[in-house]
Amino acid sequence: MSEVPVLSDAPWLRSGPAARVLALLNGANEEARVVGGAVRNALMKIPIADIDIATSAVPEEVVRRARAAGIKSVPTGIEHGTVTLVVDGHPFEVTTLREDTETYGRKAKVAFGRDWVRDAERRDFTINGLSVDAAGVVHDHVGGLADIAARRVRFIGDPAARIAEDYLRILRFFRFHAAYAAGEPDRAGYLACIGGRAGLANLSAERIRMEMLKLVVAKGAEIAVTAMADGGLLLPIFGGVAYTGPFAAMISAEHLLGLEANAVRRLGALTVAVTEDAKRVAARLRLSNAEAKALDSMGHRWWRLAGMDEATARRRLYRLGEEPYRDRLMLAWARAGARHDTAWRALATLPQRWSAPKFPLRAADFVARGIAEGPALGHVLTLAEDAWLAADFPFDPSALTAIADQTAARFRRDHRL
Incomplete structure (x- = not known):
């Protein structure tokens, strides 16, 4: 185990709702630490979303202490050791230390314990296996600190075994690589994902949708998606051809225009050549009605937008509306492969220069x-x-x-x- 003395840039450890939960659960022969993503992000100096807490206390003890302190507790996953504590309107998932005794898909039989090492070893990636105590000491039982320094996403233990426990980890491997890593994916993890790709068929469409929509907007999405395509992982997800060239061109166009990454727009570049593609992808991923409508609109005769003069473009913008026009235009641009073409850029920025008027006749x-x-x-x-x-x-x-x-x-x- 390696340690760093103090996580200095973490004011939420010293005061506020998270510090209050840690103080509640520490003492009387019990220990609590912040685990997972909050520790990873704090060390990487990127924004923190949720703060999850692990504890040696069993769920009943967590609930008892919360009740005594006047804190609301919700048994969100108590059979697996998870209780949600709500402090000043902030929810904190508190999970008892555990180890898997049997795994099957996304479910597992667990045994509660008091071993921080075993608890860390059951997690997916080394960068997610770190914990920090109330004093700010970072505990690393799985080599996560070295992988954060190297900007590397690596499975804990044998990659194939970890994937077999939960095939969603294939998608998470590429999503986390896109979000946190640099360069090519870890070789051992990559080969294990390819070897386990048949297991993707066991995943629900909702879980795949959630992972893919997060993956395509991550900063390293181009490398991760290309690696997935090269490894034959996108065909079982989308049920059709994936277009990595237009996907890369869409990312370039968004950057050139200063637009925020848009998951459906990028998904369209990756998967849609005609509206039939949009319908297939929407069904396979069970996209929301709004997402499916946007994807279908992008794929509808996008090729007719190529080579428009501005008068024609104004008519298209009037008919479609600002967002559908821009998304369809950007799909046409991406599929043309003209990444920095000034004519495409002028068409894409038309909504910034011209507002569609209202039809004056009644x-x-x-x-x-x-x-x-x-x-x-x-x-x-x-x-x-x-x-x-x-x-x-x-x-x-x-x-x-x-x-x-x-x-x-x-x-x-x-x-x-």
């Missing part, structure tokens, strides 16, 4: 021209809007009068009114 304008209310009126309005777009959005009264007169006359002629 139903009353056509009722006054003898068009009866009902379906016919809606049809005439659609024809007039098409003519207004073709004329490049005029607002001059004489131009609008001409559009209204010509549209009404055309409708009457076509329908012999």
